[in-house]
Amino acid sequence: MKAHTLALLLAGTTLLPVAAHAQSADPLPATNPSPDPTTGPATATENSDGQVSNDGDIIVTAQRREQSILTVPIAISAVSGNALATKGIANSAALASAVPNLQVSSPYGNTQPNFSLRGISVANEYNSNQASPIGVYIDDIYLASRTAHGMGLFDLDRVEVLRGPQGTLFGRNTTGGAINFITKAPALSGNEGYAEAGYGNFSTYTAQAAIETTMVENQLALRISGNYAKGDGQIENVFAGGRDGNSQNTLQGRAILRMRPGDGPLDIKLKIYGGRDKGSQAAIHGLLPFRSGLGFFQTNENRLGLNRTEAYGASATIAYELSPALTFTSITSRDGGKQNLQQAADGSPLDVLDINWRSKFQQFSEEARLNYSTDRMKLVAGGFYGWDRTITDNTFNIGGALGPGVNGGFFQHYRQVRRSYAVFAQGDYNLTPQLVLTLGARYTWDRARYDDGYAFLFAGDVGGAQTPLATTVPCPGVAGTCAYNPALRFALPGRNNALTGRAALSYTTDGGVLVYASYNRGYRSGAFNGGGYTSSAGITYIQPERVDAYEVGVKGRYFDMLTLSAAGFYYNYKNQQVQDTRPGPVSFLVNAPKAEVYGAEAEARLRLSPALTLTAAAGYLHSTYKQLTLQSTNLDGNDLPFAPRFTAQGGVDITLFKNGTDGLTISPSVAYFSRQYFSPFNSENAAGTGQLNSELQQDAYAKVNLTAALTLDRFTFKAFATNLFNEKIYAYGLDLRGAGFPYNFLVPSTPRTYGGSVRVAF
Structure with a gap:
C-alpha cells in the first residue's frame, strides 16, 4: 500500500465516529486525569502552573487568558511538549506534520522557515527584512526576525497554532494566523528535571536537559534547560572534498526565574535565552547537466556553505492581581540575532550563483494589558509597542556573467527600522448563560524607514x-549604466495605519458542545523590497495586506471518548506581497490585488481504550488569485503558493503493556499533502523569459513516522524513524530561469532518519 493511501485511510478511519453525533447525557468527571505523555492536539496536559483542566483538555491562552481548548471559539491546534517528542518534531520547520492546513518551507533548510496557514504565506518572497504574515511568538513575545523562527524545540509546555487572522490580541502582522511557542516555567513547588541523550543515523548526537529547583515554596524557583544537536550532512555531496548538505550543529540554552513574593498577588518571570546554529546549507538541485547520474538525495556542489545564525534575548513578564476580578500584565523583551548564510545556489561545481546573505537583527517590545473578569464579562485591553532593526550586507556572485573570463557580482547594503504602536480591547459578554458575544478592535500605527541603501x-x-564597476543603488536604470559613486545613498520612509478587529457569537449546548461564527479582519503592514539591488527603481514601500475572514466552527466531546473540532472558512484576501522580476533585471515587490480562500478542517481524538488512542486531522483548501499580473502575464485563477488542496494527519498510540507508570507505547503517524506549487505562476511561463515553471511544484506525498517508548521507573528508552519510506520531496522551489539563469532553484527535503535516545527523570 502506498504511503499517501495509508495516510487517507488512517485519517478517514479515525474520523468515522464523527457521524455518531449523540452527546453523553452525563456530565464529564471533575477529577483531574494524569497527563498522558503520548497525547497530541486537544488532549490532557499541564498548564504553566502544573494544572490540568477539569475536563482533561489542554489549557491554552489564545485569548490572553487560560481556557480549555474546547471552550475557545477559534480554530486552534495545541500540541503538548510530550506530543512533539512523540511525533518526532524537533524544530519549528517540522510542525506541518501535526497541524492541518499548515505548510512550512524555506530556501535555507530549517533556517528562516516560511509558515503558510490556510494558503497565506510570503509566497515567492525570501528576503530577511520581510515580516512573516504568520505571527510567531515565544511566550507571547513577537519575533520580528524570520531567522529566529527556525528554532529547535526543547523543554516546551506546548505550541499553540491559531489559524486565521489575529487582528486584535496578537502583536503584529498576523494576516494568516499566529504560532505561540510556550516554554515550561517553574511551578514554584518541588524540584524536578530530566536529562536525555540520543544517537541517530548520519552520526547525529543529541542531548537535552532541564533542572528546576524551588528555593522558597510557592515564592521562588528557577528552571534551566538546554538543547544540543550535531550530525553529518543528510544530502550527499559527490564533489571531491565538498561539504555534505543539511548537517546539524545547534546549541541552545534558557533560564527562567519565577518569583511570587509572599505567595501574594505579584508573579514575576524573568527569562534569558541564547542559541546558535552552524549547520551546512540546504542542498540544491540546479544545473541539469550536473544532475546526471545522481540520486535524489545527492548533489554536486563545489562551494556548499554553512548557515550560521544566532539568537538571544531577555524578557520580563510581570502579572499583578489588583483584585479578584482585575489583573495587570506587562511583558517586556529585548532580543537580537544575526545570520550569515553561505548559499551555493547553482547545485553544480561551477561558480554560476553563490550568495552570502548577512543580516543583523535587534528588537524591543512592550505589551501592557488589563484582564477583567466577572461572571458575565471577560475583558482584555491594553497597548503594544514594538521596534526592530535589520542591517543587511548581501553579496551575489554571478560567475562569469559580466563577460568572458570576468567574474563578478553585486554587493548590497541597507538598514531598515520599523516601529509599531497599537491599542486593543476585546470582550466576551454572556447574553445568556449559553450564548456569548465577542467584540474586539485594535488600532495600529506602523512607521518604517529604509536608510543607508547602496549597491x-x-x-x-x-x-x-x-573592484566596484558601477553603482546600481541608487540608480534608476539598467544595472551597469550608472557610474560608481561610493557616496550615493538611497532612503525611503513608509507608514500606514489600520483598524482591525473581531466579532463572534458562540453558543454552548446543554451537552457542552461549542458552536461559533466569527468575522475577523487581519492586517500585515506595508513593506520595502529587500531584494532590490540591481536598480533603485524596484525599491518602493508597497501597500499593506488585508484579510476579511468569515468562519463557523464546532467543538465538543462525544461519548466521553471522542473530542472533535471542525471549522469552515472564507477569506477575502487583498494585496498579498509578492516578487515580480522584470527586464533589467529588476526585482519588484508588488501587491496581488485580490485573492479568494475558502476551505474546511477538522481534528479528532478517539480514546478507544486505555491501550489504544487514535488521532487525526484533515484539511481542504481552495486558494486562488482573482486578480494578479506578474511579468506581464495574467495569473488570474492560479493557486496561491504553498497551499495544497488536501492535507491529512493521523496517528495511533498503542500501549502494549502498562504497569503503573511503566509501559511500552508504539506510535506510528502519517502526514499527507496533495500537490502544491512553489510559485504564483503555477505551471505557466512568462513569454520570452525561458521559464520552466512546471518544475516548481511538489506532487502529492505522505511522510510516515514511527516512535516507540519504553518507560521503566525513571527511565524512558525511545526509538524513532522519520520519513520511514524515504519519500523524495521538494521543500521549496524558486524561478531563476526568468531571471536569466539556465536553471531553477529546487531544495530537496531530508531523507529517512532514525535513531534512539534514553531519558532519565529526577
Missing part, C-alpha cells in the same frame, strides 16, 4: 577582493 556591480572572484 554596486563589482568584478572579482567568489570570496575574493571586489
Whole structure:
C-alpha cells in the first residue's frame, strides 16, 4: 500500500465516529486525569502552573487568558511538549506534520522557515527584512526576525497554532494566523528535571536537559534547560572534498526565574535565552547537466556553505492581581540575532550563483494589558509597542556573467527600522448563560524607514577582493549604466495605519458542545523590497495586506471518548506581497490585488481504550488569485503558493503493556499533502523569459513516522524513524530561469532518519 493511501485511510478511519453525533447525557468527571505523555492536539496536559483542566483538555491562552481548548471559539491546534517528542518534531520547520492546513518551507533548510496557514504565506518572497504574515511568538513575545523562527524545540509546555487572522490580541502582522511557542516555567513547588541523550543515523548526537529547583515554596524557583544537536550532512555531496548538505550543529540554552513574593498577588518571570546554529546549507538541485547520474538525495556542489545564525534575548513578564476580578500584565523583551548564510545556489561545481546573505537583527517590545473578569464579562485591553532593526550586507556572485573570463557580482547594503504602536480591547459578554458575544478592535500605527541603501556591480572572484564597476543603488536604470559613486545613498520612509478587529457569537449546548461564527479582519503592514539591488527603481514601500475572514466552527466531546473540532472558512484576501522580476533585471515587490480562500478542517481524538488512542486531522483548501499580473502575464485563477488542496494527519498510540507508570507505547503517524506549487505562476511561463515553471511544484506525498517508548521507573528508552519510506520531496522551489539563469532553484527535503535516545527523570 502506498504511503499517501495509508495516510487517507488512517485519517478517514479515525474520523468515522464523527457521524455518531449523540452527546453523553452525563456530565464529564471533575477529577483531574494524569497527563498522558503520548497525547497530541486537544488532549490532557499541564498548564504553566502544573494544572490540568477539569475536563482533561489542554489549557491554552489564545485569548490572553487560560481556557480549555474546547471552550475557545477559534480554530486552534495545541500540541503538548510530550506530543512533539512523540511525533518526532524537533524544530519549528517540522510542525506541518501535526497541524492541518499548515505548510512550512524555506530556501535555507530549517533556517528562516516560511509558515503558510490556510494558503497565506510570503509566497515567492525570501528576503530577511520581510515580516512573516504568520505571527510567531515565544511566550507571547513577537519575533520580528524570520531567522529566529527556525528554532529547535526543547523543554516546551506546548505550541499553540491559531489559524486565521489575529487582528486584535496578537502583536503584529498576523494576516494568516499566529504560532505561540510556550516554554515550561517553574511551578514554584518541588524540584524536578530530566536529562536525555540520543544517537541517530548520519552520526547525529543529541542531548537535552532541564533542572528546576524551588528555593522558597510557592515564592521562588528557577528552571534551566538546554538543547544540543550535531550530525553529518543528510544530502550527499559527490564533489571531491565538498561539504555534505543539511548537517546539524545547534546549541541552545534558557533560564527562567519565577518569583511570587509572599505567595501574594505579584508573579514575576524573568527569562534569558541564547542559541546558535552552524549547520551546512540546504542542498540544491540546479544545473541539469550536473544532475546526471545522481540520486535524489545527492548533489554536486563545489562551494556548499554553512548557515550560521544566532539568537538571544531577555524578557520580563510581570502579572499583578489588583483584585479578584482585575489583573495587570506587562511583558517586556529585548532580543537580537544575526545570520550569515553561505548559499551555493547553482547545485553544480561551477561558480554560476553563490550568495552570502548577512543580516543583523535587534528588537524591543512592550505589551501592557488589563484582564477583567466577572461572571458575565471577560475583558482584555491594553497597548503594544514594538521596534526592530535589520542591517543587511548581501553579496551575489554571478560567475562569469559580466563577460568572458570576468567574474563578478553585486554587493548590497541597507538598514531598515520599523516601529509599531497599537491599542486593543476585546470582550466576551454572556447574553445568556449559553450564548456569548465577542467584540474586539485594535488600532495600529506602523512607521518604517529604509536608510543607508547602496549597491554596486563589482568584478572579482567568489570570496575574493571586489573592484566596484558601477553603482546600481541608487540608480534608476539598467544595472551597469550608472557610474560608481561610493557616496550615493538611497532612503525611503513608509507608514500606514489600520483598524482591525473581531466579532463572534458562540453558543454552548446543554451537552457542552461549542458552536461559533466569527468575522475577523487581519492586517500585515506595508513593506520595502529587500531584494532590490540591481536598480533603485524596484525599491518602493508597497501597500499593506488585508484579510476579511468569515468562519463557523464546532467543538465538543462525544461519548466521553471522542473530542472533535471542525471549522469552515472564507477569506477575502487583498494585496498579498509578492516578487515580480522584470527586464533589467529588476526585482519588484508588488501587491496581488485580490485573492479568494475558502476551505474546511477538522481534528479528532478517539480514546478507544486505555491501550489504544487514535488521532487525526484533515484539511481542504481552495486558494486562488482573482486578480494578479506578474511579468506581464495574467495569473488570474492560479493557486496561491504553498497551499495544497488536501492535507491529512493521523496517528495511533498503542500501549502494549502498562504497569503503573511503566509501559511500552508504539506510535506510528502519517502526514499527507496533495500537490502544491512553489510559485504564483503555477505551471505557466512568462513569454520570452525561458521559464520552466512546471518544475516548481511538489506532487502529492505522505511522510510516515514511527516512535516507540519504553518507560521503566525513571527511565524512558525511545526509538524513532522519520520519513520511514524515504519519500523524495521538494521543500521549496524558486524561478531563476526568468531571471536569466539556465536553471531553477529546487531544495530537496531530508531523507529517512532514525535513531534512539534514553531519558532519565529526577
